[in-house]
Amino acid sequence: MTRVLIATTxxxxxxxxxxxxxxxxxxxxxxxxxxxxxxxxxxxxxxxxRFEPMRAGLDFGGKSREEAFPAxxxxxxxxxxxxxxxxxxxxxxxGQLEDLLAVLGRFPADCVxxxxxxxxACFASERTGIPLAWLSNSVYIPGSRDAxxxxxxLRPGPWPLGRVRDALLRFLGDQVAMxxxxxxxxxxxxxxxxxxxxxxxxxNIARPPDxxxxxxxxxxxxxxxDLLPGTHFVGGLFGLPPEHxxxxxxxxxxxGGRPVVLITQGTTANDVGRLLVPAxxxxxxxxxxxxxxxxxxxxxxxxxPLPGNVRLERFVPYHHLxxxxxxxxxxxxxxxxxxxxxxxVPLVVxxxxxxxxxxxxxxxxxxxGVVLGRRAVTESRVRAAVTTVLTDERYRRRARALAxxxxxxxxxxxxxELIESLAASHGRIPTGxxxx
Numbered sequence: 001m002t003r004v005l006i007a008t009t010x011x012x013x014x015x016x017x018x019x020x021x022x023x024x025x026x027x028x029x030x031x032x033x034x035x036x037x038x039x040x041x042x043x044x045x046x047x048x049x050r051f052e053p054m055r056a057g058l059d060f061g062g063k064s065r066e067e068a069f070p071a072x073x074x075x076x077x078x079x080x081x082x083x084x085x086x087x088x089x090x091x092x093x094x095g096q097l098e099d100l101l102a103v104l105g106r107f108p109a110d111c112v113x114x115x116x117x118x119x120x121a122c123f124a125s126e127r128t129g130i131p132l133a134w135l136s137n138s139v140y141i142p143g144s145r146d147a148x149x150x151x152x153x154l155r156p157g158p159w160p161l162g163r164v165r166d167a168l169l170r171f172l173g174d175q176v177a178m179x180x181x182x183x184x185x186x187x188x189x190x191x192x193x194x195x196x197x198x199x200x201x202x203x204n205i206a207r208p209p210d211x212x213x214x215x216x217x218x219x220x221x222x223x224x225x226d227l228l229p230g231t232h233f234v235g236g237l238f239g240l241p242p243e244h245x246x247x248x249x250x251x252x253x254x255x256g257g258r259p260v261v262l263i264t265q266g267t268t269a270n271d272v273g274r275l276l277v278p279a280x281x282x283x284x285x286x287x288x289x290x291x292x293x294x295x296x297x298x299x300x301x302x303x304x305p306l307p308g309n310v311r312l313e314r315f316v317p318y319h320h321l322x323x324x325x326x327x328x329x330x331x332x333x334x335x336x337x338x339x340x341x342x343x344x345v346p347l348v349v350x351x352x353x354x355x356x357x358x359x360x361x362x363x364x365x366x367x368x369g370v371v372l373g374r375r376a377v378t379e380s381r382v383r384a385a386v387t388t389v390l391t392d393e394r395y396r397r398r399a400r401a402l403a404x405x406x407x408x409x410x411x412x413x414x415x416x417e418l419i420e421s422l423a424a425s426h427g428r429i430p431t432g433x434x435x436x
Contacts (some may be wrong), residue, residue, distance in 0.1 A: 238335065
């Protein structure tokens, strides 16, 4: 039996992909404890793991970004990206470390499994020597000579000019754009008694993990010749289906013959006016059924009066809804995008803040959807993009190809096997790669 300590940032996008892995580990007879926010306790315990609450760590579970961090309201682009990284992930790491060291004192884990931005877990592994596995909650983080740096929302450029551009952007990012973020990482490490890492921005906060589980398929990530050893593409991990599902009263309309367009901006973004309002109005006169999911409590009065073809819900499980959807309109959250592609659903992406532009760039690179770019989202642009995706079969073909790739992988089983190998070999695991 292996003892596994899971640690996750208390936000839905960082927790949901771990549920299936935790359940598989518990099913195999391993002892699993899970440190995260209290709002997730019931779901954690459903997996068979024992819940460990946050005490010194900041528990902002169940809140939107603006509710948890009011100073972030209105931030977009690079400023929003950097501020989010600094406050949500770097600033909370010391408290997480304190909690995790206390847990490890009474639960001597054989390995730690964390989302790839739970830096308190990274610090705990570095302090104790316990092997560390990351389960991605977004795109591949470490820098590469074969791909553009994070934060710019770029696709790989044509070789060799693309590599020159990317090298220049990495230099500018490290020395100019991300210089303050690099300093924040150095200060955070010093605060917990760890030495400075002389690596690039976004990498100088924590040492690389022993095992890096990518919760997607190779065709959705830029190819690299310098992947971290121990990187494995295990396939999509989309959480556990609800134990009970009572469909809304309009559910049979999904089979009514009209194209179904799902509009969502994830679980934390709460600016209704940015995407939901223009998207709803853009499709009001179209012969489609528009399903809008808010993900959290929002000021939905701005959507009123609802057009006759709109069905508004706070939450509908993707496990049940996505098989009926023809196009998803989204702000570019990683889990939602991959969930859609795993069902063969093409996308229209209007990327928001944080790493959403980088996720959108991968959608465009994979040929599975249309990206609206960083300009203001307008009704005309949304309408044109949805029409394009509905009528141009190329997008659906690419989405279906990605769906076949997802179906070819048993992600929970593969992830559990690799974690078992990590624990058994004390950090030495098979080399990964896109074929794994």
